Amino acid sequence: MATTWITDATCLTHEDGGWISARRSIEIASGRIVALHHYTPYIAPEDEVIVGTGLLAIPGLVNAHTHSPDNLLRGSAPQLPLELWSLHSAAGREGRTPRQCYISAALGGIEMLRTGTTALLDHVRISPELDGACLDAIAQAYLDLGLRAVVAPIVADRPVASTLPLDSDDLRDLDLSAYGMRALLPASEQIAIAEAFVERWHGCEQRIMAGIGPSAPQRCSDDLLIGAAALAARHSLILHLHALETRAQQIMGHRLYGKGTVAHLDDLGLLGPKTNLAHAIWIEGDDLDRIARTDTAIIHNPVSNARLGSGFCPLADYLERGIRVGLGTDSACCNDSNNLFETTKWAGLLHNPVRPHARWLGAAAALRLATQGSADAIGLGSSVGNLAPGQSADITMLRLDTPAFTPLNDVVRQLVLSENGSSVVHVVVAGETVLRGGVCTRLNESAIWEEAQEYAARQHLANCQIQANARKLAAPIEAMFARIGRDRSTSQ
Known part of the structure; x- marks a missing residue:
């Protein structure tokens, strides 16, 4: 050779x-x-x-958290908090064909290669229902580009409106059956689709790995969370999920579990060396102890955290406790970029105003998070991330x-x-x-861009009614924000 x-x-x-x-x-x-x-x-x-x-x-840089279906939505969602932003992004990505999923993944993959990323974890949200053909198309796009990728299908089985700390008065007289309270696939069916994907793709050409990606604890029943963890254990996969990205999610955890979300995940046995918690901003109590004790990894997404106004990740606290941390761009719809150089700079600077200078991260440490830190977190081990x-x-x-x-x-x-x-x-x-x-060298970039533009225009028209149904949740979410703001000011 x-x-x-x-x-x-x-x-x-x-x-x-x-x-x-x-x-x-x-x-x-x-x-x-x-x-x-x-x-x-x-x-x-x-x-x-x-x-x-x-x-x-x-x-090569390693992007530990991105969402390829959102590449066709770049620039489509206004600057809003996560819960309002998601009404635009979630509705916009519905009804994709496998070819559209391929083009969307290729679009982001080209951007990542051109900005120095060689490996990634794609937390793939297929809407309205998980679809094996779409997952295959995404994995094929990365294989065709020559990227190293962990593809983690998102699973979720709670209707949107039931994942938010809304009160009954917020939803009075609203028909949310078409979006907010729409039934989702049963947990067992979602796990079966994900496992079939794992069996087809995990280890393919030593470039494509599979993972499993519960959307977030409050979006999943305990049965689905446990089923996803069992799937990960059977195949030695990464278990990758959003956690405590916003104050509303922190509140919802207490409503659902009577305790903090990280404590509940620990009780279910979901924390561990192969578990990634993306964002992990609104931690509380003994969460640092639980994360450190179980060797759970945190994926820090500083640009999207700022774009969505979600809050400051306690990055210095994680690092001082020896907790493993990787960096992610998050989606091109809430970051507006898949450029990990940009994310690495933000990680190195964003926390300076709220930390004494002795605890600033600095350029050298930020670069290590973007290479070895991310590679380790998403299961690529010590064979990736250094020369x-x-x-x-x-x-x-x-x-x-x-x-x-x-x-x-x-x-x-x-x-x-x-x-x-x-x-x-x-x-x-x-x-x-x-x-x-x-x-x-492997794909025609211009052809991908042309096809992406065509699909985006077509999809915008096709999803107008879905967008209208999603917007019915806007007023209840605004009421929720007002209530959260009052509760915080009263407790201070």
Whole structure:
């Protein structure tokens, strides 16, 4: 088998707890890094060569939380709190065909490759019902692009209106049967669809892995949560779910369980090393102890948290307790981007105003969360997230003759705080060059964009009635917000 070489590049490696940059030539074979040479050895004529002179080679970024169906909804939802925002986004993604799901996943996948992401976890919401053909199409899109992906189908069996801390007066005289109180597939049927997907795709070409993704505790019956956890245990999968993203979700947990949501998950046995809690903003009581004790991972989504006004994730507290943390962009409809460079910068800066400077995260730590932290959290282990012999050859290369790196004073600081993905020129996944010269090598980008535009326009018209049905919940949610605001001001 031919060897691939990246010659004479500035390589960024994580060693002895810190980042080190040095000129090296990277030898790659069978999808893995063989060595980082101090010089360029003899290269056989049949070997592939990427000239790395003037390039920075870094571990590929890992996006630990995104939602591919929302890529066709970019820019469609106004700036609103999550519960109101979701009325626009959820209704907008309904009724997709498998081809539309493929295009939506490919659209985000191209953006991620072009901004240096080599692996991701897609928390896939198929509406109105989970559909195996749509899940297959999404996995196929990532395989066609050459990305490394964990595809975690979202399951949920509580009607929308019953997942919110609404009062009976909020819903008086409203007909919510078409959206807010619409029945969903039984838990057993959803688990069966998800398990069939796992059996078809988990481990495919060593690039596609499956997971299972309960939407959030308050959106799932206990039977569904337990069934999802059992599925994850049977196949050794990641269990990935939203948790405590907003104050309303915190309140709803107490209504449903008579205790905090994390405490309830712990009682059900859902916390553990293969469990991801996305957002985890409104934790309380002994939640930090429970998360740390069970080695549960947190996925921090700073841009969408700010976009939706959800609150500040207690990131410093998680890290100080040794809790594993990864970074996610969240969806292109509540972040407006799949660019993990942007997210990494936000993670490094957003918490500064509310923390003493001694507890600031900093650029080096933020970059580690976007690489090794995310890879570990979503089940890719220690073989992804660094440039070292034996590691998977998932490598992003950036031009150094760009504004972000000129003059070059501190590689890590400038990579995190100055770079926005525009310097990315080549991307290698599992030893294969899947982005060359800033262009995907496996799919026609222009054709994907053209088809995406066509589908988005068509879907907007098709979903007008669904949007109207969803908007019936807007007034009750506004009343809920007003009540939450009064309750908080009274308790202070």
